[in-house]
Amino acid sequence: xxxxxxxxxxxxxxxxxxxxxxxxxxxxxxxxxxxxxxxxxxxxxxxxxxxxxxxxxxxxxxxxxxxxxxxxxxxxxxxxxxxxxxxxxxxxxxxxxxxxxxx
Numbered sequence: 430x431x432x433x434x435x436x437x438x439x440x441x442x443x444x445x446x447x448x449x450x451x452x453x454x455x456x457x458x459x460x461x462x463x464x465x466x467x468x469x470x471x472x473x474x475x476x477x478x479x480x481x482x483x484x485x486x487x488x489x490x491x492x493x494x495x496x497x498x499x500x501x502x503x504x505x506x507x508x509x510x511x512x513x514x515x516x517x518x519x520x521x522x523x524x525x526x527x528x529x530x531x532x
Contacts, residue, residue: 465517469524478529479521485514 431450437443472479489507496506 468517469521472521472529473525476529478531479525479527480518481529481531483531485518488514 431446432442434443434446437446469479471477472481489510492506492510493503495501496503
């Protein structure tokens, strides 16, 4: 069980907890990616573009709101999600091209 960061007195314990959190973050991002990897087939069937800019903006707005509520730097959340969105849109465009609707 993790301790409150303010209760940790050694750099070794702090690093161990950060490493544990990193492992959980990577596991969640891998789970997210598994879902995202199924999106191109659904977009193709619905005629939705890989980029879908309105969806990207909605995701960024949602993540910003979540970050603010959870005490996470919203600017950093937006940077991270912009990078993920750009990465996955590029991968989707390899399969879907650049056509389709913005849904």
